[in-house]
Amino acid sequence: MMDGAVGTPESQGPVGIGGWLILPVLGFAATILLTGVNLWQVLEAFDGSRAILTAPSSSPLAALKIPFAASLVFGILVVASAALCLILVFSKNRAIVKVAIAHYLILMIGGLLDVWVDHETHRAIPDVPLDPTIIRDAVRGVLIACIWIPYFLMSKRVRNTFVDKQPAIVERAGADPVDTSR
Numbered sequence: 001m002m003d004g005a006v007g008t009p010e011s012q013g014p015v016g017i018g019g020w021l022i023l024p025v026l027g028f029a030a031t032i033l034l035t036g037v038n039l040w041q042v043l044e045a046f047d048g049s050r051a052i053l054t055a056p057s058s059s060p061l062a063a064l065k066i067p068f069a070a071s072l073v074f075g076i077l078v079v080a081s082a083a084l085c086l087i088l089v090f091s092k093n094r095a096i097v098k099v100a101i102a103h104y105l106i107l108m109i110g111g112l113l114d115v116w117v118d119h120e121t122h123r124a125i126p127d128v129p130l131d132p133t134i135i136r137d138a139v140r141g142v143l144i145a146c147i148w149i150p151y152f153l154m155s156k157r158v159r160n161t162f163v164d165k166q167p168a169i170v171e172r173a174g175a176d177p178v179d180t181s182r
Contacts, residue, residue, distance in 0.1 A: 012164075013156040017089060021157050024100065024148055025089055031082040031107070039075050060124040067117040074110035081106050094162045100152045104145040111141030 017025060042049055052068050055061035081103035088096035118134040152158055 012160050015157065015160040017161065019157050020151065020155070021089075021161070024151070025086070027144070027148075028082040028085045028089070028103075032079055032086075035075055035078045035082070039072075039079065042072065042075075063124050064117070064120050067113065067120045071110065071113045071117045074106060074113050077106050078103070078110050092162060096162050097152050097158060101149050104149050108141045108145040111138035114138060 049068070049072075052061050052064045055065065081099065085096060085100050085103050087093075088099055114134050115138045118131050121128050122130050
């Protein structure tokens, strides 16, 4: 460390995409892949999806319209928000903090909506058993939100990398600050 230097990386704490920040980045990529595959499977079962969405009000499937549509919309939002998070992380944009928080809330709500769809499906078609992986995934979404929302709010690495970005030029103590806005 240079004598008299202020604002050096050593005095700021961790900076950059590393440390624990790698895990959310990998999670965003995995979310795009896994949720994308799930959405693709819904599209492959287009006849069943269409039957739910076009069911007459007298059909037992009519009770699935709103939960199914909400789950589908949230699945698309999960993929879109994860993709936006990756873009913001790699462009080191300060909006990542708010977008990541929104992503984790969307992920959590989407998991809870899937539980609702599963229960409504079982009520409408009793021969269809409840899927235990749905509850596991919903609990995982809640736990992920409980871990990573505070991380994005309190992490020194996130703050140093995205929020309080320091100029790359090291200022000498007592010297006039360098204007790096040009």
